[in-house]
Amino acid sequence: MNLELVPRPAPWAAGREFWEAAAAGELRIQRCGACGRWRHPPAPRCAACHSADARWDPVAGTGTVFTYTEIQPPVLPAFEDDVPYVGVVVALAEGPLLVSRLVEHNGVEVRVGLPVEVVFVPIDEQLTLPLFRPAGGQPASSGPGSPPSPTTTSRSR
Amino acid sequence: MTGRDPAVVGIGATRFEKGSGRDELDLATEAILAACADAGVSAHELDGVVRYGVEQVREPELCATLGIEELTFLAETPSGGGGVASTVGLAAMAVEAGHASLVVCFRSRVRSKGASYGADPNQGGRPWAKAGALLGGPQRWQHPFGVASPAQEVALIARRYLHQYGLDDDVIGHQAVAQRDHASRNPAAIMREPLTIEQWRDARVIADPLRLHDCSLECDGAVALLVASSDRAGDLAQPPVGVASYAFGSHPIHTQLADYLATSDAYSGRDDGQRGIARRLFAGSGLTPDDVDAAMLFDHFTPAVLLALEAYGFCGPGEAGPFVAEGGTRWPGGALPVNTHGGSNGEAFVHGFNHLPEAVRQLRGTAVNQVEGCEVVLVNGSPTDPSGAVLLTRGIR
Numbered sequence: 001m002n003l004e005l006v007p008r009p010a011p012w013a014a015g016r017e018f019w020e021a022a023a024a025g026e027l028r029i030q031r032c033g034a035c036g037r038w039r040h041p042p043a044p045r046c047a048a049c050h051s052a053d054a055r056w057d058p059v060a061g062t063g064t065v066f067t068y069t070e071i072q073p074p075v076l077p078a079f080e081d082d083v084p085y086v087g088v089v090v091a092l093a094e095g096p097l098l099v100s101r102l103v104e105h106n107g108v109e110v111r112v113g114l115p116v117e118v119v120f121v122p123i124d125e126q127l128t129l130p131l132f133r134p135a136g137g138q139p140a141s142s143g144p145g146s147p148p149s150p151t152t153t154s155r156s157r
Numbered sequence: 158m159t160g161r162d163p164a165v166v167g168i169g170a171t172r173f174e175k176g177s178g179r180d181e182l183d184l185a186t187e188a189i190l191a192a193c194a195d196a197g198v199s200a201h202e203l204d205g206v207v208r209y210g211v212e213q214v215r216e217p218e219l220c221a222t223l224g225i226e227e228l229t230f231l232a233e234t235p236s237g238g239g240g241v242a243s244t245v246g247l248a249a250m251a252v253e254a255g256h257a258s259l260v261v262c263f264r265s266r267v268r269s270k271g272a273s274y275g276a277d278p279n280q281g282g283r284p285w286a287k288a289g290a291l292l293g294g295p296q297r298w299q300h301p302f303g304v305a306s307p308a309q310e311v312a313l314i315a316r317r318y319l320h321q322y323g324l325d326d327d328v329i330g331h332q333a334v335a336q337r338d339h340a341s342r343n344p345a346a347i348m349r350e351p352l353t354i355e356q357w358r359d360a361r362v363i364a365d366p367l368r369l370h371d372c373s374l375e376c377d378g379a380v381a382l383l384v385a386s387s388d389r390a391g392d393l394a395q396p397p398v399g400v401a402s403y404a405f406g407s408h409p410i411h412t413q414l415a416d417y418l419a420t421s422d423a424y425s426g427r428d429d430g431q432r433g434i435a436r437r438l439f440a441g442s443g444l445t446p447d448d449v450d451a452a453m454l455f456d457h458f459t460p461a462v463l464l465a466l467e468a469y470g471f472c473g474p475g476e477a478g479p480f481v482a483e484g485g486t487r488w489p490g491g492a493l494p495v496n497t498h499g500g501s502n503g504e505a506f507v508h509g510f511n512h513l514p515e516a517v518r519q520l521r522g523t524a525v526n527q528v529e530g531c532e533v534v535l536v537n538g539s540p541t542d543p544s545g546a547v548l549l550t551r552g553i554r
Contacts, residue, residue, distance in 0.1 A: 001303075005290070006301055008291060009291075009293075010292055010293040040415060066317065066418065067314070069312035069364045071309055079303040087304040087312075087364070089317075097416075098415060129301055129302065131302070
């Protein structure tokens with residue numbers, strides 16, 4: 001990843017709690033304060049009971065691959081050095097679906113249903129990305145499928 | 158007949174090409190004038206305009222350029238490619254209600270790779286690549302993870318579909334091959350080289366399972382279509398094509414991908430927008446999927462065709478894969494020829510709008526890949542936008 005070019009959520013946009021939690025090494029998902037229904041992406045109302053009350057509950061950070069795609073060019077400039085990489089929709093153990101990216105999957109057959117766990121990848125002081133790796137994952141290794149490392153891949157263009 | 162039954166009376170298009178060096182207004186006016194010439198009317202007589210929400214050409218400049226005296230009906234469809242058939246539906250509503258009697262629907266697009274200009278992300282190039290470094294919209298839940306382009310989004314939807322029904326990736330390739338075969342006989346098509354399934358398999362992967370040939374052809378071009386009331390249609394140059402039914406609906410859109418996957422029927426057992434549109438479309442027409450002779454199905458990426466075949470009731474759940482692989486969508490010989498002009502990977506990508514004139518040609522009997530005895534054609538909009546569909550018929554019923 002070209003860390004300087006990674007698109008980031010605008011500070012004024014709703015859902016800051018998600019990113020703040022990630023920066024603190026936690027995965028938190030928005031949940032209706034009245035009926036408890038999970039929702040992601042975040043929204044100003046619960047679609048079921050219409051309550052505006054919301055809380056941000058921690059989730060286990062585990063789930064399964066709901067769907068995936070191995071991505072080749074064209075990609076956003078921030079990710080040009082990463083191709084191919086695997087985009088995923090993760091079904092969290094608690095139920096919500098989350099778009100993310102699979103890392104540290106060397107030697108693992110990527111498939112729908114693959115158990116995964118969250119791994120936090122810091123981009124800068126403001127932004128940490130909750131990415132996912134195969135559950136019970138091996139320690140980070142180099143090469144394709146390894147987690148992007150700020151120290152080795154950060155550079156400007 | 159009340160005299161207000163809607164009919165398609167004219168079609169027109171520019172040449173489809175890369176790097177035309179022309180702007181959207183220039184292309185739009187050429188296509189609209191071609192549609193007027195086809196119908197035998199003057200553009201001065203137009204009294205209604207329907208366009209996509211993302212269309213760059215707006216009514217005042219269109220009126221000024223074409224000398225349109227007065228518009229009595231103006232409407233736009235939400236978003237982009239979902240609007241293909243909905244434009245005709247809105248024009249038909251206006252005609253039935255008496256708000257207009259000669260409505261132009263159009264789409265003009267300058268999107269070759271080299272063309273990028275203007276302040277709007279929809280002017281040229283790749284709009285997803287112009288979302289910017291600071292994201293305030295729904296893209297902020299995808300782009301930071303490297304999932305940004307429509308191809309990547311549709312790849313995720315397609316992978317889930319293939320998994321759900323245990324289908325090989327090849328099934329989407331067979332639709333790409335069928336459309337390119339259709340395009341090979343269409344002089345207006347950009348891609349006239351036939352494609353084999355082996356070539357599809359070996360082609361560059363864009364976002365697995367999508368290969369290069371599953372993707373639409375970004376190009377420059379405009380297409381226009383005229384809807385008139387039946388009391389005018391009889392006096393015009395072409396045999397009228399009836400608008401038997403139209404329906405609108407809202408899908409979860411692809412830039413909220415998690416939401417799309419969570420709420421679509423094929424994935425969770427809940428209903429999705431396309432199935433609702435299909436129900437209302439057929440209920441309003443007295444027709445059934447068995448009555449449809451050909452379909453022009455939105456195909457920004459070929460998996461969209463398979464999803465539509467199932468949503469509109471041409472195939473059962475999971476059956477579109479085998480249907481396509483066995484040639485069901487090919488002309489000649491297929492049970493339901495689909496995108497007989499070559500579709501968006503063969504003829505051109507005009508946000509799906511070029512599917513409408515092909516439906517009209519099939520019903521006039523003038524298509525290059527003419528379906529014998531073609532009486533009813535279905536056209537739909539994108540399954541990943543707010544959308545709609547229309548049933549067109551040979552003559553007004």
